[in-house]
Amino acid sequence: MRIGIACPYSWDVPGGVQSHIRDLAEALIDKGHDVSVIAPADDDKPLPGYVVPTGAAIPVPYNGSVARLSFGPLSLNRVRRWLRDGNFDVLHAHEPTVPSLSLLACWAASGPIVATVHTAMPKSRVLLATQGVMRSALEKIDGRIAVSEAARTTLVQHLGGDAVLIPNGVATHRYRDATPLPGWPGEGAAIGFLGRMDEPRKGLAVLLRAFEVLAPRRPGLRLLIAGPGDPADARAKLPAALRDRVHFLGEVSEEQKVQALHSVDIFCSPNTGGESFGIVTAEAMAAGAAIVASDLDAFRMVLRGGTAGELFRNGDAADLARVAGALLDDPGRRAELSVAAVDAVRAYDWSVVAREVLSVYETVVLGRKATVGVAT
Amino acid sequence: MTLFYVALVILVVVVMAVYVSWRAGRLDRLHHRTDGARTALDLALVRRSSGAYELASSGLLDPATSLLLEDAVRRTKENGSQRAVFDRELAESDLTRALRAAFTQPEFRQSLKDNDGAEELVIAVEAAARQVFLARKFYNDIVARTLEARRRPLVRVFRLAGHAAQPVFFEMDDVLTDE
Numbered sequence: 445m446r447i448g449i450a451c452p453y454s455w456d457v458p459g460g461v462q463s464h465i466r467d468l469a470e471a472l473i474d475k476g477h478d479v480s481v482i483a484p485a486d487d488d489k490p491l492p493g494y495v496v497p498t499g500a501a502i503p504v505p506y507n508g509s510v511a512r513l514s515f516g517p518l519s520l521n522r523v524r525r526w527l528r529d530g531n532f533d534v535l536h537a538h539e540p541t542v543p544s545l546s547l548l549a550c551w552a553a554s555g556p557i558v559a560t561v562h563t564a565m566p567k568s569r570v571l572l573a574t575q576g577v578m579r580s581a582l583e584k585i586d587g588r589i590a591v592s593e594a595a596r597t598t599l600v601q602h603l604g605g606d607a608v609l610i611p612n613g614v615a616t617h618r619y620r621d622a623t624p625l626p627g628w629p630g631e632g633a634a635i636g637f638l639g640r641m642d643e644p645r646k647g648l649a650v651l652l653r654a655f656e657v658l659a660p661r662r663p664g665l666r667l668l669i670a671g672p673g674d675p676a677d678a679r680a681k682l683p684a685a686l687r688d689r690v691h692f693l694g695e696v697s698e699e700q701k702v703q704a705l706h707s708v709d710i711f712c713s714p715n716t717g718g719e720s721f722g723i724v725t726a727e728a729m730a731a732g733a734a735i736v737a738s739d740l741d742a743f744r745m746v747l748r749g750g751t752a753g754e755l756f757r758n759g760d761a762a763d764l765a766r767v768a769g770a771l772l773d774d775p776g777r778r779a780e781l782s783v784a785a786v787d788a789v790r791a792y793d794w795s796v797v798a799r800e801v802l803s804v805y806e807t808v809v810l811g812r813k814a815t816v817g818v819a820t
Numbered sequence: 821m822t823l824f825y826v827a828l829v830i831l832v833v834v835v836m837a838v839y840v841s842w843r844a845g846r847l848d849r850l851h852h853r854t855d856g857a858r859t860a861l862d863l864a865l866v867r868r869s870s871g872a873y874e875l876a877s878s879g880l881l882d883p884a885t886s887l888l889l890e891d892a893v894r895r896t897k898e899n900g901s902q903r904a905v906f907d908r909e910l911a912e913s914d915l916t917r918a919l920r921a922a923f924t925q926p927e928f929r930q931s932l933k934d935n936d937g938a939e940e941l942v943i944a945v946e947a948a949a950r951q952v953f954l955a956r957k958f959y960n961d962i963v964a965r966t967l968e969a970r971r972r973p974l975v976r977v978f979r980l981a982g983h984a985a986q987p988v989f990f991e992m993d994d995v996l997t998d999e
C-alpha cells in the first residue's frame with residue numbers, strides 16, 4: 445500500500461505523537477509498504493528518508509501553552525503538493541484537531557482518510573471541532589483510531605460515532621540490547637524505578653519503604669531512579685544511613701532509559717493506580733528485565749498473570765519487600781522471568797500494532813473507489 | 821487685635837479647606853478618567869476579538885490558521901469579567917501572538933488576493949489592533965498619573981482617594997508587526 449501519514453508536531457522535537465508516527469512508519473516499511481510522512485521540520489537537518497519536511501514549525505500560543513505548529517498558505521500548498529505527488533491509497537492524519545499539517549491534510553484531501561486521536565480533547569476544543577472549518581475537515585474521516593480509552597471516550601461522547609482502540613506499540617527492538625551504565629549493577633544487586641518521583645500514583649513511596657526493609661540485610665543493594673522530580677524529597681523519606689545507596693538519574697534521554705533498564709537486576713513498577721497499559725513496564729520487559737509490579741489489572745495483563753514478572757499486593761511495601769527479596773536471592777528465577785518477559789511483550793510490539801492499523805486502512809479503502817487526491 | 825488673629829486663622833483654614841477639596845476633586849476626576857480610558861481599552865479589545873473571530877470563521881483562510889485564531893479568541897472570552905487581570909493580559913497577549921504568527925506567514929499576503937473579502941477582514945483586524953495599542957497607551961498613561969497623584973503626602977494624610985480602588989496598569993504584548 446502507498447500510505448501518506450501527516451504529523452502535526454515538529455519532527456525535531458521529542459514527543460509522544462512523533463515517536464508513535466516514527467515507530468508506526470518504520471513497522472509499516474518493514475512490512476514492505478510505501479510510507480511518506482509529512483511533518484514540520486527544518487530542511488537542513490538530517491531526516492529519515494520517509495519524512496517530507498515542510499520547513500520549521502512556528503511557535504504559537506495554542507490551548508493555553510506554546511506549541512510548534514505548521515499552518516498558513518505555504519504549508520497548505522506543500523500539503524497539496526505532497527498529496528498530489530504521493531498518489532496514496534490512504535491518508536493517515538494524526539491529531540487532526542490540532543491546527544497544523546494533519547488538519548490541513550484532512551481539509552485538502554479527497555479519498556480514504558484514517559485519523560488517530562492521541563490525547564483526550566478538552567471540552568473547549570471539542571466545541572470548536574463541531575463548527576466551522578474543523579467540522580468540514582473532520583467529516584471526511586472514514587476511520588477513527590484512538591490510542592487510549594480516555595481519548596476514545598471523549599471522541600465518542602462529544603463528536604458521536606465510534607473509534608477503534610489501538611494502543612501504542614512498544615518498539616521492542618530498541619530495548620533489546622544496551623550496555624549498562626558505568627558501575628551498574630555493581631557488586632551488590634540493583635533495583636530500578638522509572639517515572640515521575642512526585643506523582644504519588646507512580647508509587648515511588650512504596651518502593652522506598654520496601655527498600656528500607658531490604659537494604660539493611662543486603663549491604664550491596666542499591667536503587668537506581670530515573671524520572672523528573674526533586675531527589676531531595678525522595679531522599680528525605682529514607683533513613684540517613686541508606687541515602688547514599690539511592691542514585692538519581694533525573695530526566696533521561698531515550699538511550700539513557702534503555703541503558704538504565706539494562707543496569708538493574710530487578711525493575712520495579714510499584715504504581716498504585718492510574719495505569720491503563722503500563723508502557724514503561726512493557727519497555728522494561730522488552731529490555732529483558734526481571735519485573736516486580738503491583739497487581740493492578742494493567743500489569744496483571746501485560747505480565748500474563750504473573751508468569752512474565754512477579755506481582756505484589758498493590759500499595760503493600762512489606763509484600764513488595766518479600767517478593768523482591770526472594771527474587772534477589774534467586775538468579776535462576778530472574779533469568780526465567782527475563783526470557784518470559786521478552787516473549788510476553790512481543791504481543792505489544794509495533795509489528796503487531798502496525799498489522800491492526802493496516803486492517804483499518806484496508807477496511808476504509810474497501811468502501812472507496814478512488815485513491816487519495818486533492819479536493820477541489 | 822485678637823479678633824484679627826481669629827479672622828486670620830479662620831481665613832487660613834478656609835483657604836486650606838478649599839485647596840484640599842480642590843485637590844480631592846482633581847483626584848476624583850483622574851479616577852473617573854481612568855474608568856473612561858479602561859472602558860475604551862475594553863471596547864478596543866472586544867472589537868479586535870470580534871474582528872479576529874470574523875476573519876477566522878470567514879472560511880477565507882486555511883483551516884489551521886482559522887483554528888488557531890478561533891482558539892485564541894475563545895481564550896480571551898473565557899469567564900468574562902470575573903477573570904483575574906493577569907489571565908486577561910495573558911489571553912489578550914496570546915491573541916496578539918496568534919495574529920502575528922498568522923499574518924507573518926510566508927505567502928500570507930499574496931494568498932489573500934485570491935479570496936474576495938479576505939483582505940478587508942485582515943485590514944479591519946489590523947485597524948482594531950492599532951486601536952488596542954493606542955487605547956492601552958492612553959489608559960496606562962492616565963493610570964500612571966493617577967497613581968502619582970495618590971502618592972502625594974496631602975492626598976495620603978487627608979485620605980483624599982477615599983474608597984476609589986487603586987487603578988492597575990494593563991500589560992500586554994500588543995504589537996502586531998515587527999516594524
